[in-house]
Amino acid sequence: MDLTEKDISKETIFKGKILNLEKHYVELPNKQISSREVVIHPGAVAVLPIDNEGNIYLVKQFRFPIKRVLIEIPAGKFDSAEENPLECGKRELEEEVGMKAKKWEYMGYIYTTPGFSNEKIHLYSATDLIDVGANPDEDEFVEILKVKANEIEQMIRNGQITDSKTICAFYMYKLSKNTED
Amino acid sequence: MDLTEKDISKETIFKGKILNLEKHYVELPNKQISSREVVIHPGAVAVLPIDNEGNIYLVKQFRFPIKRVLIEIPAGKFDSAEENPLECGKRELEEEVGMKAKKWEYMGYIYTTPGFSNEKIHLYSATDLIDVGANPDEDEFVEILKVKANEIEQMIRNGQITDSKTICAFYMYKLSKNTED
Numbered sequence: 608m609d610l611t612e613k614d615i616s617k618e619t620i621f622k623g624k625i626l627n628l629e630k631h632y633v634e635l636p637n638k639q640i641s642s643r644e645v646v647i648h649p650g651a652v653a654v655l656p657i658d659n660e661g662n663i664y665l666v667k668q669f670r671f672p673i674k675r676v677l678i679e680i681p682a683g684k685f686d687s688a689e690e691n692p693l694e695c696g697k698r699e700l701e702e703e704v705g706m707k708a709k710k711w712e713y714m715g716y717i718y719t720t721p722g723f724s725n726e727k728i729h730l731y732s733a734t735d736l737i738d739v740g741a742n743p744d745e746d747e748f749v750e751i752l753k754v755k756a757n758e759i760e761q762m763i764r765n766g767q768i769t770d771s772k773t774i775c776a777f778y779m780y781k782l783s784k785n786t787e788d
Numbered sequence: 789m790d791l792t793e794k795d796i797s798k799e800t801i802f803k804g805k806i807l808n809l810e811k812h813y814v815e816l817p818n819k820q821i822s823s824r825e826v827v828i829h830p831g832a833v834a835v836l837p838i839d840n841e842g843n844i845y846l847v848k849q850f851r852f853p854i855k856r857v858l859i860e861i862p863a864g865k866f867d868s869a870e871e872n873p874l875e876c877g878k879r880e881l882e883e884e885v886g887m888k889a890k891k892w893e894y895m896g897y898i899y900t901t902p903g904f905s906n907e908k909i910h911l912y913s914a915t916d917l918i919d920v921g922a923n924p925d926e927d928e929f930v931e932i933l934k935v936k937a938n939e940i941e942q943m944i945r946n947g948q949i950t951d952s953k954t955i956c957a958f959y960m961y962k963l964s965k966n967t968e969d
Contacts, residue, residue, distance in 0.1 A: 610850040610857050610929050620802050621809055623825040626904055628802055628809050633852060636929045643852045644804040646827055648904070669791040670902035671814060671824045676791050677902055684903075715945075717952040719901045721851035721858055722865075723807055723829070726901060728952075748791050748817045764896075764963050771898040771909075771952040778959040782945050 609636055612643070625649075625684065626724075646724035652695040653682035655714075655776045656706055656733045663759060664704045664736075665773070667750040678752060678762070679770040680777075682728065692729040700733055703749055705741030708733035714779045719771060730776045732783070790817055793824070806830075806865065807905075827905035833876040834863035836895075836957045837887055837914045844940060845885045845917075846954070848931040859933060859943070860951040861958075863909065873910040881914055884930055886922030889914035895960045900952060911957045913964070 613634040621628040627647040635641055656664040663680075670677050683699035685692075693711060700706050714730040743749055754762070759777050762768040793814040802809040808828040816822055837845040844861075851858050864880035866873075874892060881887050895911040924930055935943070940958050943949040 608929065608931060610848065610931065612850050612852050614852075621825075623811070624823065626825055626827070628827075630804070631852065635927055639927065641927045642805065644802075644807055645853045646807070646809075646904070651903075667791065669793050670899070671793050671795075671812065672826045672904060672906040673899055673902050673908070675902075677899065679902075715947055716950060717955065718851070718854055718858065718950050719952045720905065720907055721854050721856075721860075721951060722832075723827070723853060724901065724905075725853040727854070746816055746820065746822045748789065750789060750791065760963055760966075763960065766896055769897060769899050770902060771900045771956050774898065774959060775952050775955045778955060779944065782941055785941075 611636070612641075615640065644723060646726070648724055648726035649685045649688065650726065651682055651684045651728045652692050652699060652731065653680050653728050653772045653776055654696045654700045654731050654733050655680050655780050656700055656704055656708065656736055657756065658736045659734075661756050662753045663756050664706065665752040665754060666703050667752055668748065677770050678768050678773070680773045682772060693731070696729070696731045696733070701739060702742050702744060703747070704751055705739055706733070707737045707739050709735035709737070712783070714776065714783055717772065717775050728772050730772070730779060732780050792817065793822075796821065825904060827907070829905055829907035830866045830869065831907065832863055832865045832909045833873050833880060833912065834861050834909050834953045834957055835877045835881045835912050835914050836861050836961050837881055837885055837889065837917055838937065839915075839917045842937050843934045844937050845887065846933040846935060847884050848933055849929065858951050859949050859954070861954045863953060874912070877910070877912045877914070882920060883923055883925060884928070885932055886920055887914070888918045888920050890916035890918070893964070895957065895964055898953065898956050909953050911953070911960060913961050
């Protein structure tokens with residue numbers, strides 16, 4: 608079965624500083640017409656930083672949409688459509704956690720919410736860390752949290768970590784270290 | 789440090805069929821004013837269905853925002869703010885995969901994209917499955933995929949599964965079955 612929905616028309620409803628909103632009309636596989644509300648996002652990079660003692664660096668920050676402080680791995684949007692994912696990851700690791708890393712490994716990407724947005728997050732692990740001092744954006748307020756890798760699973764289990772990119776990154780890191788197959 | 793951002797004013801930019809868009813002005817911890825673009829979403833439920841032979845049922849569907857067919861666990865939005873998460877999960881499992889389950893376990897919730905949306909997805913595992921025949925919504929076109937639980941990790945590793953809720957649900961299921969602590 609061809610599952611493709613054909614794009615018929617597009618209306619840009621809003622152009623914002625971090626997202627645009629579009630309304631599309633599409634032709635479904637059964638030839639009927641339907642509408643799709645789409646949040647256009649520039650894409651982002653998230654980094655799992657692990658030091659040589661097995662500590663993982665997380666950030667606590669207030670997330671206005673959910674009115675809560677969340678525990679997440681450092682992450683940030685692309686500055687421009689041309690920005691290289693690795694450069695974006697390096698920038699965010701330094702801005703939010705104050706670290707540089709000698710070793711970077713690409714772990715793949717995730718779609719966070721493909722039902723209504725095109726947001727795609729590239730995931731890296733960063734090891735061999737060097738502390739250079741945090742330097743957050745002026746409207747970014749974060750606290751750094753240092754936890755042992757084996758505590759992360761407990762924090763996911765008990766609901767202390769609920770951010771999807773953080774859970775995915777940690778799992779994909781574990782899978783990348785599992786050399787069974 | 790108090791990381792809270794105070795809500796000062798709100799403008800509703802768009803009210804749609806699956807999301808609303810709001811622009812807020814907030815007071816940051818340093819008393820400066822900034823704006824926040826927020827996608828209001830009703831919330832959703834995703835279900836990891838596993839039969840007694842260890843098969844997991846996934847759905848392939850075209851996701852218009854990313855113009856791609858994705859492999860995901862069955863999921864759906866709340867019908868109303870009052871809908872019970874378990875009822876929503878039961879409905880989606882039946883609509884998309886044509887299954888009922890005798891045993892449901894709540895695995896927790898995730899925030900998919902807390903930087904710009906309040907979307908929260910509740911995750912369940914569903915076991916002791918009964919085939920009742922799929923009955924998708926009229927504008928929903930899905931194909932069902934049956935894979936062994938141990939193939940899922942390989943599909944995540946090689947990029948066949950990139951949907952964040954699916955990766956989180958499978959990992960949280962594994963954690964819930966791990967009785968080491």
